[in-house]
Amino acid sequence: MSDATEQSARTFVVTEADAGTRLDRYLAAAVAGLSRTRAQALIAAGAVRVDGRPTKASQPLEFGQAVALDRESAPAGADGARALVPEDIPVPIVYEDEHLIVLDKPAGLVVHPAPGHSTGTLVHALLGRLAATGTGGDTTRPGIVHRLDKDTSGLLVVARDEPTLTALAAQMKARRTVKRYVALVEGHMPIPEGAIEAPIGRDPRQRQRMALVSVPAGGREAVTRFRVLGEHRGRSLLEVQLETGRTHQIRVHLAAVGHPIVGDQTYGRPQPPQPPRQFLHAAHLAFEHPVTGAWMTFDTPLPDDLAAFRAEWER
Numbered sequence: 001m002s003d004a005t006e007q008s009a010r011t012f013v014v015t016e017a018d019a020g021t022r023l024d025r026y027l028a029a030a031v032a033g034l035s036r037t038r039a040q041a042l043i044a045a046g047a048v049r050v051d052g053r054p055t056k057a058s059q060p061l062e063f064g065q066a067v068a069l070d071r072e073s074a075p076a077g078a079d080g081a082r083a084l085v086p087e088d089i090p091v092p093i094v095y096e097d098e099h100l101i102v103l104d105k106p107a108g109l110v111v112h113p114a115p116g117h118s119t120g121t122l123v124h125a126l127l128g129r130l131a132a133t134g135t136g137g138d139t140t141r142p143g144i145v146h147r148l149d150k151d152t153s154g155l156l157v158v159a160r161d162e163p164t165l166t167a168l169a170a171q172m173k174a175r176r177t178v179k180r181y182v183a184l185v186e187g188h189m190p191i192p193e194g195a196i197e198a199p200i201g202r203d204p205r206q207r208q209r210m211a212l213v214s215v216p217a218g219g220r221e222a223v224t225r226f227r228v229l230g231e232h233r234g235r236s237l238l239e240v241q242l243e244t245g246r247t248h249q250i251r252v253h254l255a256a257v258g259h260p261i262v263g264d265q266t267y268g269r270p271q272p273p274q275p276p277r278q279f280l281h282a283a284h285l286a287f288e289h290p291v292t293g294a295w296m297t298f299d300t301p302l303p304d305d306l307a308a309f310r311a312e313w314e315r
Contacts, residue, residue, distance in 0.1 A: 013165060014065045016172045016245040017111075017147040020201070020220055023050065024057035026067065029113070042069065060218075063173045089125035094155065094298055099164045099291050100143075101126075102157050104300045107277050111147040111156075126158060145169050146179075146245055153303050154181070154282025167290030172245065178286040181240040181250060182229075182302060184279035184310070185259040186269065189236045193227040196253040200246040209266060210248040212256050222246045224253040232314055235262060250280060275309040 012030050021029075027039035027048065040057045042048050049068045050059065061067070091109070095102040109125075110117045123144070143159040145168045159165035171177050199219030203211035213219030223243035230237045236259065240250050251267045254260055260268035263275040286297040302310060 010069045012067045013169055014061045014063055014067060015145045015169050016063055017144065018061060019063040020060050022057065023048070023055060023059045023061060023067070026061055027069065031069070064169055085124070086127035087120065087124040088128050089120065091122065091125045094300065099161060100157055100159050102155060102285065102298050105148055105153055105156050107151050107153040107303065107305070110150045111144060130160070145172060148282055149248065151277040152280045152282065155285040155298055155300055157285060157287065164290045168287065171287055175243055176288065178284065179242045179282065180284035182281045182283045183238045183240050183250060183254065184262045184313070185236050185238060185254050186262060187234065187236065187259045188231060189228050189259065196224045196257055198222060198253065198256060200249060200252055210246070210252050212252065220246060222249050222253065224250055235313065276305045279306055279309065281306055
């Protein structure tokens with residue numbers, strides 16, 4: 001496994017999970033041990049280019065863009081990145097080959113390092129499982145194209161090499177990847193199926209939350225489709241399909257139309273009975289294998305905690 005400090009030049013592909021992030025924030029997260037202040041210094045020194053062009057630290061990144069860091073242009077002291085330490089964290093593997101891994105993320109596991117979560121993440125688990133990961137083991141998002149919230153369980157695909165990462169990112173950008181979730185929401189849905197189309201961005205009043213935000217104000221297009229699977233006791237079980245992949249998209253969209261996810265402590269209105277966590281599970285994932293061209297389809301049932309709550313709800 002190579003360390004980021006050993007490479008004078010490095011190119012990152014902006015994934016769906018990172019689209020909309022400021023360049024300086026992206027670099028600070030992408031290079032282990034690099035502070036945001038150092039990232040800003042690198043950008044100001046012209047050591048960073050986006051799609052081959054110099055830019056500003058505040059530039060929001062777009063899905064599929066190439067961010068190139070040239071350490072030869074870095075100001076003195078800008079290096080100092082630390083290699084991530086692999087950890088022995090068990091994660092259920094659904095499928096694996098030499099190019100990619102499909103895993104069933106348990107609830108409670110953070111996908112990548114972030115403030116307050118410098119260890120114990122899915123990335124650390126992957127590093128513990130593999131001798132090297134899709135981006136060479138030197139970033140905090142090795143091979144991860146999309147992500148799930150900490151308390152959302154279910155299917156994720158992880159690339160084991162950069163061509164696979166780039167190809168999967170391109171599929172998601174073109175909306176050829178199928179991602180379906182099972183969600184239990186508050187209230188009676190007025191129609192059996194439909195779509196919620198509203199841009200999402202950072203809540204201007206609470207920056208840790210997402211909200212419906214107009215495009216001129218920084219929001220990004222978001223489309224969520226849903227189908228009612230059943231109703232009981234004032235709650236509805238839905239199958240939800242993402243057309244786009246914004247942060248907290250399903251939770252924000254459903255809450256915005258008056259049907260927050262049961263157990264959602266951020267966007268919901270908790271009322272008894274409550275599940276042990278938000279009732280949201282990534283149950284279905286399908287995509288074209290970037291190398292073989294085969295259409296890959298994966299399904300995973302509700303984990304025990306949500307299955308038990310559903311059984312009690314349906315009585």
